Amino acid sequence: MRTIDLLHVHLIEQVKVKAQKISIDLDDQSLSYAETYYYVQKIALALLKARNDLAIDNVIIYQLMERSIEIPLSMFAVFTIGGTYLALSPDDPDGRLSALIQETTLQTTTKEVQSSALVLVHGATRDRISFLSLANISLFPVDVAKELAYKDVNLVEVISDDLDHLSITNLNKDTSSFIICTSGSTGKFKAVEHTHGSEMHHVRALVEGGIFITSDNILQLASIKWALHHFEVINAITTGASLILLRPGGQLDINYLCKTMTDKQVSTLIASATMRRLLTDYITINEEKVTSMKYLRIFAMGGARVLGRQLVALASLLEKNSYKARILNHYGLAECCGLTAYNVDRNMLLSNNKTILDNNVALGQALPGRQLVLIDDKGQVITNENVTGVIYVNDSGVFKGYRGQPDITAKAKVTLLNVGPGLFMRTGDLAYYNDVGDLVYVGRDDFRVKIFGQLVAPEEIEQTVIRASKHVEACIVRIESDCYDDRNRDYSEYWSCHILAPTISSAYHAHFIRHLETYCRQNLSSSMLPAAWKIYDEFPYLSVGKIDRCGFPKLERTGTVILSVDKSIEFE
Structure with missing residues (x-):
C-alpha cells in the first residue's frame, strides 16, 4: 500500500x-x-x-x-x-x-x-x-x-x-474520501463517491500539467456544495500551496473579492461563467480594481461552453495592464475532474479574427495520467477531425461509483472493446477534434444541462414540481437565456417551467405558481429554481404521441410572484 x-x-x-x-x-x-x-x-x-x-x-x-x-x-x-x-x-x-x-x-x-x-x-x-x-x-x-x-x-x-x-x-487508496451530490436524471440526486486514490490522481494530473504549483495562492471561490470546492481545498493543501478563503457571502461582494485578491496576492483563480462576467464588468467600470489581477498566474474557467468573443473583455483587461496571467479553459466533471486544459491565446482573442471569436474555445488535450477517447453512435473510436462523439475517460483515477446506485454506476462505467482493457467512464459530453487535435465541447447527449457551472438534470426539478401538488399532471423544464452582451454574445441562463394543470382556473394561476415557487424554494438548491412559469390546459404533442419539448414558447423571466396564497384553495 x-x-x-x-x-x-x-x-x-x-x-x-x-x-x-x-x-x-x-x-x-x-x-x-x-x-x-x-x-x-x-x-x-x-x-x-x-x-x-x-x-x-x-x-x-x-x-x-x-x-x-x-x-x-x-x-x-x-x-x-x-x-x-x-x-x-x-x-x-x-x-x-x-x-x-x-x-x-x-x-x-x-x-x-x-x-x-x-x-x-x-x-x-x-x-x-x-x-x-x-x-x-x-x-x-x-x-x-x-x-x-x-x-x-x-x-x-x-x-x-x-x-x-x-x-x-x-x-x-480505495478508501472513500468524500461524496458530492449532483443532479440525477431519475428525478433524484446522485451521490458521487470519491476515494483517496481518485482525488490524488486528479491532484497529480494538475501538478504535472503545470496548472498548480507549490508557490500558488489558490482562491477558494466555489460554493461548498460544488465539486470544485473540494478540489480547490484539497489541491492547495496537498501540494503545499496557500489556500485563500473568503468570509461568508464574500464571493458575492465583488469589491471585497477584488481587495482579497490584491491583499492576499492570489495567483490561481477558477471561476464560473457568471463569476467571470461579474468580475470583468466590475473591474472595467472601476479601473482602479484592476490591480486585483496583478498577481494572477492562471485565470481558469470551467463548467460551461464559452465562445471566444465572450473572453475578449477579460483578455483586454489583462493585456492593457501588462498582466501575464494565462487564461485556461479547464474541463472536468464531479465524477472526474482534471481531464483537459487549454491555454487560450490572448493575442488571438484581441485580433478580431471572426473564426476565433465565433467558435467555442477548445477544451485542449488530456492532462498527464488521463486517457480520453471519442466514441461515435456506432461504438467506434473517432480519430478524424470535426466528427462529433461522446467523451469517455479511462477508469483510472475517476470516481468510485454512485453510492447506493450500482445500476447507474454500471451504466456509467463500461468496457470499450475497440480501445483496450479496463473500464471507461461515459461522460455524456459531446465533443470533436479540431485541426490541431484539441477537443472542442459541443454539448450534451441527454437533457442534462450546465447552468452556473453545474450539471443539472431537468427531471429532478420536474419531479419536485409534480410532488408539489396533485393538480400538476405533467411538467417540462427548459433552459432559457437572456442576451447579456449583444456584441460579445454573452448571456445569462435560467430555468423556465411549463406546467400541465387543467384543473386550475386561470383566475388562480398566479396563486398556484406562488404555491409551486414556495415548495421549490423549500426543496431545491438555488441553481435549480425556475425563474419563469406558465400553466397549460394542454401540452403540445408530436405525431407519435410524445410531448414536443421543442414546441414550448420561450418564457421571459417573471421573478417572484408577490402574492399570498389563498388558503381557501386546496393546491396540495
Whole structure:
C-alpha cells in the first residue's frame, strides 16, 4: 500500500518540509501547515470520541458550515479518521438538506433500522440541525469552533496519549474520501463517491500539467456544495500551496473579492461563467480594481461552453495592464475532474479574427495520467477531425461509483472493446477534434444541462414540481437565456417551467405558481429554481404521441410572484 495516496498523509508530508508556511488564510486569520495539522488532529480526536461514545457506525460525516477556516480543517479531520466527508450548504433549504441526509444515510442501512450520524457545525449553523425532518435518523452535532477553543492543562499529554487512535492502518487508496451530490436524471440526486486514490490522481494530473504549483495562492471561490470546492481545498493543501478563503457571502461582494485578491496576492483563480462576467464588468467600470489581477498566474474557467468573443473583455483587461496571467479553459466533471486544459491565446482573442471569436474555445488535450477517447453512435473510436462523439475517460483515477446506485454506476462505467482493457467512464459530453487535435465541447447527449457551472438534470426539478401538488399532471423544464452582451454574445441562463394543470382556473394561476415557487424554494438548491412559469390546459404533442419539448414558447423571466396564497384553495 502506498500511504502517500492518502489525502491526510499528503498534509503530513507538507508539514515535514513547510511547517511554518501559511497553509490557510482568511482575512486577518491564518494558519501555518504545522498549526493546520495540529487543529486537524484535535477535530479528528473529537470525532473519534463522539463516534465511539455514541456508537455511531455511519461512515459518512456531514458538515454544515458557513465559509470559515474550520471547513478545510474539518475536511481533513474526516479523512484522517477514515470517514467519508459530505458537505451540506447552509444556503440550501431545510427540505433539501433533509433529503440529502436521509437518502445518503439510508443507502447504507434500511428504512426500518434506526440510524445516526455526526454533523460538523459551528455557531452559525448549529441550530439548523433541529429543524431538519428525518425518519429513523438521529443527528449529533459536533461544534468545531468549540472543540478548537477547548483548552486543557494537560492538552499536550492528552493528545500524545490519543495520537495512536489516529494511526488507522486499514486505510488505502480505495478508501472513500468524500461524496458530492449532483443532479440525477431519475428525478433524484446522485451521490458521487470519491476515494483517496481518485482525488490524488486528479491532484497529480494538475501538478504535472503545470496548472498548480507549490508557490500558488489558490482562491477558494466555489460554493461548498460544488465539486470544485473540494478540489480547490484539497489541491492547495496537498501540494503545499496557500489556500485563500473568503468570509461568508464574500464571493458575492465583488469589491471585497477584488481587495482579497490584491491583499492576499492570489495567483490561481477558477471561476464560473457568471463569476467571470461579474468580475470583468466590475473591474472595467472601476479601473482602479484592476490591480486585483496583478498577481494572477492562471485565470481558469470551467463548467460551461464559452465562445471566444465572450473572453475578449477579460483578455483586454489583462493585456492593457501588462498582466501575464494565462487564461485556461479547464474541463472536468464531479465524477472526474482534471481531464483537459487549454491555454487560450490572448493575442488571438484581441485580433478580431471572426473564426476565433465565433467558435467555442477548445477544451485542449488530456492532462498527464488521463486517457480520453471519442466514441461515435456506432461504438467506434473517432480519430478524424470535426466528427462529433461522446467523451469517455479511462477508469483510472475517476470516481468510485454512485453510492447506493450500482445500476447507474454500471451504466456509467463500461468496457470499450475497440480501445483496450479496463473500464471507461461515459461522460455524456459531446465533443470533436479540431485541426490541431484539441477537443472542442459541443454539448450534451441527454437533457442534462450546465447552468452556473453545474450539471443539472431537468427531471429532478420536474419531479419536485409534480410532488408539489396533485393538480400538476405533467411538467417540462427548459433552459432559457437572456442576451447579456449583444456584441460579445454573452448571456445569462435560467430555468423556465411549463406546467400541465387543467384543473386550475386561470383566475388562480398566479396563486398556484406562488404555491409551486414556495415548495421549490423549500426543496431545491438555488441553481435549480425556475425563474419563469406558465400553466397549460394542454401540452403540445408530436405525431407519435410524445410531448414536443421543442414546441414550448420561450418564457421571459417573471421573478417572484408577490402574492399570498389563498388558503381557501386546496393546491396540495
